[in-house]
Amino acid sequence: xxxxxxxxxxxxxxxxxxxxxxxxxxxxxxxxxxxxxxxxxxxxxxxxxxxxxxxxxxxxxxxxxxxxxxxxxxxxxxxxxxxxxxxxxxxxxxxxxxxxxxxxxxxxxxxxxxxxxxxxxxxxxxxxxxxxxxxxxxxxxxxxxxxxxxxxxxxxxxxxxxxxxxxxxxxxxxxxxxxxxxxxxxxxxxxxxxxxxxxxxxxxxxxxxxxxxxxxxxxxxxxxxxxxxxxxxxxxxxxxxxxxxxxxxxxxxxxxxxxxx
Amino acid sequence: xxxxxxxxxxxxxxxxxxxxxxxxxxxxxxxxxxxxxxxxxxxxxxxxxxxxxxxxxxxxxxxxxxxxxxxxxxxxxxxxxxxxxxxxxxxxxxxxxxxxxxxxxxxxxxxxxxxxxxxxxxxxxxxxxxxxxxxxxxxxxxxxxxxxxxxxxxxxxxxxxxxxxxxxxxxxxxxxxxxxxxxxxxxxxxxxxxxxxxxxxxxxxxxxxxxxxxxxxxxxxxxxxxxxxxxxxxxxxxxxxxx
Ligand SMILES: Nc1ncnc2c1ncn2[C@@H]1O[C@H](COP(=O)(O)OP(=O)(O)OP(=O)(O)O)[C@@H](O)[C@H]1O
Ligand SMILES: [Mg+2]
Numbered sequence: 001x002x003x004x005x006x007x008x009x010x011x012x013x014x015x016x017x018x019x020x021x022x023x024x025x026x027x028x029x030x031x032x033x034x035x036x037x038x039x040x041x042x043x044x045x046x047x048x049x050x051x052x053x054x055x056x057x058x059x060x061x062x063x064x065x066x067x068x069x070x071x072x073x074x075x076x077x078x079x080x081x082x083x084x085x086x087x088x089x090x091x092x093x094x095x096x097x098x099x100x101x102x103x104x105x106x107x108x109x110x111x112x113x114x115x116x117x118x119x120x121x122x123x124x125x126x127x128x129x130x131x132x133x134x135x136x137x138x139x140x141x142x143x144x145x146x147x148x149x150x151x152x153x154x155x156x157x158x159x160x161x162x163x164x165x166x167x168x169x170x171x172x173x174x175x176x177x178x179x180x181x182x183x184x185x186x187x188x189x190x191x192x193x194x195x196x197x198x199x200x201x202x203x204x205x206x207x208x209x210x211x212x213x214x215x216x217x218x219x220x221x222x223x224x225x226x227x228x229x230x231x232x233x234x235x236x237x238x239x240x241x242x243x244x245x246x247x248x249x250x251x252x253x254x255x256x257x258x259x260x261x
Numbered sequence: 262x263x264x265x266x267x268x269x270x271x272x273x274x275x276x277x278x279x280x281x282x283x284x285x286x287x288x289x290x291x292x293x294x295x296x297x298x299x300x301x302x303x304x305x306x307x308x309x310x311x312x313x314x315x316x317x318x319x320x321x322x323x324x325x326x327x328x329x330x331x332x333x334x335x336x337x338x339x340x341x342x343x344x345x346x347x348x349x350x351x352x353x354x355x356x357x358x359x360x361x362x363x364x365x366x367x368x369x370x371x372x373x374x375x376x377x378x379x380x381x382x383x384x385x386x387x388x389x390x391x392x393x394x395x396x397x398x399x400x401x402x403x404x405x406x407x408x409x410x411x412x413x414x415x416x417x418x419x420x421x422x423x424x425x426x427x428x429x430x431x432x433x434x435x436x437x438x439x440x441x442x443x444x445x446x447x448x449x450x451x452x453x454x455x456x457x458x459x460x461x462x463x464x465x466x467x468x469x470x471x472x473x474x475x476x477x478x479x480x481x482x483x484x485x486x487x488x489x490x491x492x493x494x495x496x497x498x499x500x501x502x503x504x
Contacts, residue, residue, distance in 0.1 A: 048381050070279070077383035088374035102382050108282065155382075 001026050002159065002191055007046055007056035009039075016042050018215040019056070026061075027189045029182050029205045031196055034212035035237060040195045041085070041163055043212070047193070048080055048161055049073060060159065078106050081152030083162040087144035089136040095147050096132035099123060102155040122150040126180060142173040146180070153184060160185065160192045166201060174198065178205050199241040202226065211237070269465050276387040276395075289393035290400075297359050297394070297460075298401030305405045306412055308354050312346050313338060313413030314420030321426035334427045335435020338417040340444070347409040348448045349496050352402065352455035356488035360463035363394055364484035367467030368477035376468070391464040395457060402456035403449045410448070451499055458491040 002024040009017040016039040024030040032040045045051040047058055049065065058065045060076050081102075089098050099119045103110055110118070123129050126146040131139060136147070145165055152160055165181060166174030182205045185192040196202065202209060206223035211234050219231045226238065227248060239245050280286065317338045324334060367390060370376050379386040414436060421427035427435075463484035470480045 045377075050377050050380055074383050077381065080381055080383075082378065082381045084374045084378060086373055088378040090375055090378070091369075091373075105281075105285065105382060105384055108284075 001061060002047065002193070003059040004043075004047065005057045005059070007043065007053045007058065009042055009046060009051065009053050016215055017046070017053070020212070020215075020217050022210050022217055022220060024191050024193050025208055026191045027186060028192070028207035029185050030191070030193045031202060031206045031209045032193060032212060033196060033202060033206075033209055033237070035197065038212045039215045040212055044161055044163055044193065044195055048082060049077060078155070079158040081155070081157030081160045083145065083148040083152050083160070083165055085163040085167065087136075087141075087148040089144055089147055089151070091136045093136075094132065095128065095134050095136065095139065096123065098136065098147055099132075099150045099154045102151060106155045118154060122154045123147075125153070125184070126150045142169050142177065145169070145177055149177075149180060149184070153188070156188075158190055160190050162192070162194045164195050164197075166196070166198055171200065175200065175204065181205065199238060199244050202238075203244075213237075268469075269461075272387065272391075272465050272468065273461065275385070276392050279385045280388050280392070281385060285389070286393055286396075289389065290396045293393045293397035294401055296362070297355075297397045298404060301355060301358055301401070301405060302408065304354060304358060305351055305409055309342075309347060309351060309409035309413040310416035310419075312350055313342055313416030313418075316341055316346065316413070317417035317421045317432075318424055318426060321421065321424075331427050331431040332435035332438065334421065335417070335432040336438055337435075338432075339414060339436040339440075342413040342417070343410050343448055344444050345496075347413055348406045348451040348455065349492065351406050351409040352452060352459060352492050353489055355398075355402065355405065356455075356459045356463075356492060357485055359398065360459050360485045360488045361481040363460060363463040364467035364470075364481045365477055367391070367464055368470035368480040371468060371470045372473060372477060387468065391461075391468060394464055395460040398456040398460035399453055402452045402459075406448060406452040410445075447499075447503055450503065451496065454495050454499060455492050458495060459488040462488045462491055 004020055004022050004024075007017055007020045008015070020043060032043065034040050042051065046053045053066060056066070060079075063072060063076060065073060065076050089095075090101065093101065096119050099122050100115050103115045103118060119132070120129070123132055126149050128143060128146050128150065131143060131147075136144060139147070149162075149165075152162075160181070162181060166177050169177065178201050181192060181194065184190070194201070194205070203223050203226075206226065209219075209221060209223065209226055210217055211219040211229075211231070213233045219226075219229055219234050221229065226234070227244075229235065229238075239248075317334060320334050320337050324331075367376075370390065376386045376390070379389060418429065418432050421432050422429045466480045466484040466487070467477075470476050
């Protein structure tokens with residue numbers, strides 16, 4: 001479980017995060033939902049330690065991460081897997097080398113054969129068993145995300161962070177990526193945090209949803225609760241999706257007002 | 262200016278505190294030696310051979326006084342190339358080739374979040390990405406400069422004998438007279454300093470790129486500009502101090 005307590009961050013006097021408190025639960029897909037520029041990526045970067053929050057603290061399973069000793073931060077970092085918005089694969093390495101990289105760096109005690117088996121396993125897990133020898137420039141965007149996931153999980157991460165895992169993908173591929181992340185989360189009981197503004201993902205994998213608006217947390221709950229949320233900003237956000245509007249209408253008609261998406 | 266110099270020093274410091282395992286750094290350094298050193302042999306060879314040739318022909322053209330022995334041409338080619346042209350011109354050429362590739366490579370890694378990916382894994386990206394490049398440059402520049410010295414003397418020999426401006430015998434006599442071994446040491450010291458300047462400045466510019474592809478291009482250009490200026494300033498300072 002990751003606890004975020006009163007995290008604040010501003011850039012040149014411009015507040016971006018205005019005191020965010022939330023928890024991300026283990027074994028669940030925790031979604032960070034919100035419009036463009038609301039500070040989702042900044043919050044994620046604060047959590048994984050790429051940025052220092054101005055104020056507030058972040059705790060990983062009881063261990064304080066912010067401003068702690070370098071060794072302890074290092075320990076926690078080694079348990080973090082992250083899928084970046086643009087996949088961020090190392091483009092000088094093959095797909096297999098990309099997946100092997102965290103193993104090489106973080107678990108030097110592993111033998112070459114063990115690493116090869118692990119890479120094979122991870123690539124198979126994301127459905128790319130035949131792409132190991134390809135270079136990142138030779139594969140499609142959806143495949144890159146899969147490789148990114150494989151790289152994130154190869155060193156057995158306990159915390160998985162995904163920044164917009166399905167941006168720029170077609171609906172079918174993006175559902176598959178969502179399902180993959182959900183399966184991995186449940187299978188290995190890890191704490192997964194996903195940034196998204198895709199309502200499809202929300203209703204599909206949103207075990208725990210946190211809605212950010214202009215640097216504040218306005219709402220949190222599950223996918224079953226979100227359609228009945230009474231926060232105007234969230235309503236506006238959700239029902240800007242015409243698919244959701246249509247689904248809700250059909251649902252309301254058939255269930256006579258009881259939403260059960 | 263002062264601020265970026267301070268940042269530069271902090272950057273160098275961050276690179277050497279919290280280093281990666283030796284085996285990792287070593288492998289990376291060998292890889293970089295190939296990109297920085299081996300892949301530059303061709304351009305360095307061409308440039309230095311021609312510089313030797315041109316130096317020889319032009320000195321011959323200027324030395325029309327019959328009282329000065331012809332072998333002086335060979336002597337002057339040797340002195341000029343070893344002391345100044347081989348280390349400095351080679352480093353300037355490498356500033357263009359190696360500097361732009363270091364800055365461009367790191368800049369691209371930065372804007373595509375590859376640097377962040379390393380950091381998230383708990384890897385000191387400055388040490389992992391930059392230290393091997395600087396070490397490789399420091400290992401490779403002197404070797405390339407030695408190659409350049411040899412080839413520019415050969416270039417002068419060929420040009421002299423082909424154009425007939427100096428006989429092979431005179432040339433060889435010239436390059437063998439009054440040889441000061443310290444000059445070679447001095448040239449190699451220069452090349453090590455230039456190697457550090459080129460690789461560290463370019464890495465600094467690339468590593469802190471912000472924005473997109475345009476900024477990566479700009480980072481490469483400024484890296485090369487600043488490296489060349491640094492080389493020339495250091496060249497002057499070293500000559501003033503060490504000679
Ligand atoms: N390094 C930075 N320096 C200055 N301002 C920044 C920096 N990073 C983010 N910001 C600002 O913080 C705000 C929030 O940015 P952020 O990237 O977190 O948005 P987001 O919620 O992830 O949006 P999107 O969905 O478009 O990715 C933006 O206004 C941005 O300009
Ligand atoms: Mg973002």
